[in-house]
Amino acid sequence: VTLSELDTPALLIDLDIMERNLGRVADYARAHNLRLRPHTKTHKIPALARRQRSLGAAGITVAKVGEAEVMLAAEPDDLLVAYPVLGPRKLARLMAVAGRTQVTVALDSLIAAQQLSAAAHGAGLTIGVLVEFDAGLDRMGVRPGEELVALAREVAQLPGLTLAGLSFYPGHIKHLDEDGLRRLDALAALLAAVEADFARAGIPIRIVSGGSTPTLFQSHRLPLLNEIRPGTYIFNDRNTVAAGACTPADCAVSILVTVVSNARGASVMIDGGSKTFSSDRSAVAGDVTCGHIVEAPDARFVKMNEEHGFVDVRDSSRHFAVGDRVRVIPNHVCVAMNLHEQVYGMRGGEVEQVWRVEARGKLQ
């Protein structure tokens, strides 16, 4: 099957670029002796998680139990659920997963730890816990210092749990500009203080898992940090470029669409909208465009309804006829993947792989 035989909208993955992206981060992690636990919420495809494992990933990360259930198919050595899991139904499902592989959960409250402990103890299992601390974003995680040490100590004493370490997400560092570099320095100082706190308390910390897309290639500069869990790097998107973590040439993903109307002069309509791309905005302040049109960089994808998009072509030298097909790089690939039943791995204009997005739209 070739590109011209695919119907639209179709989410395309350039396999050469994807493989280069996977290799770059695997090499970086290996060079700096960092555990790599890729976040699979980006691709949601067990076959790609298996690919990440074969390149040296020590485990994988998921955002919810529904993804963990699907990702068992990748036979991960260790599966991190990056958020607290609460309630008897979700915990029962999590224990079923934990019966098949080592499970670790990131959490930031005693209530979440107690519920997890009761479920694990009841099932005769041991669940690893990363205690989440606030690295500056002020959105989740306990305060570093006494509060963090106290929660870690309590977790270590609960039956069915083992204190695997700590986790953090420095989402307040959006870009490594001057301000971002200052925040990165502050984060390094914070991590050194956390290290000292735990040394003083005599609590051994095996794993410290953290980072974000903008800080990915600075991870070796952060003390204490020994595990990274990047997600978007496998494909990259407009927002990864905006974060300074890759170049436009590193974007492996695009969505093929067809022009279905050009009856209005100023704009044309394409067959992809918020149910194809998601309505996630550009991370660039003031940029309201919904994606980058590869074949017509001067055309502006300015608006979406649910199944269709509107491209302002007034400044474009390209003529858009009804039936024309163009490719669009989305703002945010993780949410776009979640909207597609299947995606196409392309090489040299040929469809080499068709993947079902197996973990899309699952229960939490």
Added chain:
Amino acid sequence: VTLSELDTPALLIDLDIMERNLGRVADYARAHNLRLRPHTKTHKIPALARRQRSLGAAGITVAKVGEAEVMLAAEPDDLLVAYPVLGPRKLARLMAVAGRTQVTVALDSLIAAQQLSAAAHGAGLTIGVLVEFDAGLDRMGVRPGEELVALAREVAQLPGLTLAGLSFYPGHIKHLDEDGLRRLDALAALLAAVEADFARAGIPIRIVSGGSTPTLFQSHRLPLLNEIRPGTYIFNDRNTVAAGACTPADCAVSILVTVVSNARGASVMIDGGSKTFSSDRSAVAGDVTCGHIVEAPDARFVKMNEEHGFVDVRDSSRHFAVGDRVRVIPNHVCVAMNLHEQVYGMRGGEVEQVWRVEARGKLQ
């Protein structure tokens, strides 16, 4: 099963409110002798389309062939695809649908009409066509006047097609404030002119299908218009309220979530994010909140990542403990429905219906 036994996030539909909403619009259409062809992109559930038919709907509307395929299960008398369908694969699928029920397509170009004609003629079928005109939004549709009459005439002469009428979408009328009422008057004048054009040209127009959520209950004031195709009215959402088309008490939909972290003082984290609600914004200018929290109207749902949301609780009198459950009315229900595998029809705290969202995330 009761509410307390449902795991989160869960999309709940209050059946009493839904039935009142369905009845209100069915009664309005009947009272004003308007054909009602509900847009099923909102609910994506054949059982609900069947409910709409039993209340007098003359047909149903879909946004794409993938929805048409699923909605055949509702056995509609007439199925309108509200957008042009292009390319041999989609047209072959559309002809398969047309072999089982009357299909009508809205389009605005000769190319789309010719492709549809070739497919219909080849399959020995007759497809209805609504010629779409621009009612003021300037996003799709040909210009009313000569251009519209010319395209309608060409459609009428193509084999395999029958000119069923005209369609329009007055998306430039956002709210019936003073400005909106002025635009409504201008639309009425435009429709009268279109009527005169077609009378002069001697082209009979059977159906004129149009309107939007803000203009829904003003449809009887518009000349020529004889078919409405509302979608959101079955559930309503924050944006329907913002459009002035319903009150908050008419919102049948809410999403049940659990508080999974309250470690930060200013905000708490809930287990629903952009993969639960979608990232569609509020239609109210300047309103950046992601939903309305029923149990705590003073708490502000200000931010989402993919699977989690962040609620600013500084101005809320309600305390949010880890494990607490609250309900959130989404900004835009159509895109939220598209993210859920199943939804729950509730009556008096009991789950009366579990519906699979059968047409969610389908191919175009």
